[in-house]
Amino acid sequence: MNNAPQSITELLERAQAIAGLSLQELANQVQIELPLNAKKEKGWTGQLIELSLGATAGSKPIQDFPQLGVELKSLPIDRSGRPLESTYVCMTQLLHAHGETWQQSSVRNKLSHVLWVPVLAERSIPIAQRIIGHALLWSPDKEEEATLRQDWEELMEAVAFGRVDEITARHGQALQLRPKAANSKVRTQAYGRDGQLIETLPRGFYLRRSFTQALLEKHFANLS
DNA sequence: AGCTGATCATAA
């Protein structure tokens, strides 16, 4: 099961096969240990699912299934099927904001085809007992794409004009720019108001919970 | 309760 899926169909079959399993059962299947301190190994569930489905990209800034053009995202949900958290998309290129277009952006690249794997993951449920849900292969519809593009363009324009330090998580309808670092002391370079280099916190793009929630609701509406 | 800013582990 650790080889990369050769087709979308094969990927979907693998995703279907793990639906309903607990993380304990899935970990047994791929022979990895559950984390001793799940609070600290925040990415463990996502990596377990990557391993189970045969994702290969590692920590490279590309899609999880480059051959298929598909990005994999685990999505923690509550028992009502509502997302519990925002979704990390990718790092923000603070020095190359000028001239980059939405079409060539890594946000669009990552989000053009996403295999969402919901996981029932309320904090009260021990990690071993959390349950894999039914995966959903999604592409943004016209409206979603327009919203994402508008957010991205506004945020990247601010970055390009040296205003990254003025951006907060309150900006963006669907897409947010938020800190993405080991801690708040980490610094990377960006441009300041006068075009000079400044040191600032690394940022990443995130999807708001409301956006992923709406996307799931649309999917379920289409099923009925 | 939900959201924003902060944080944790790991690989190359």
Next chain:
DNA sequence: TTATGATCAGCT
């Protein structure tokens, strides 16, 4: 250092 996988936890 920068990227991946994300969730934590305090504040409003």
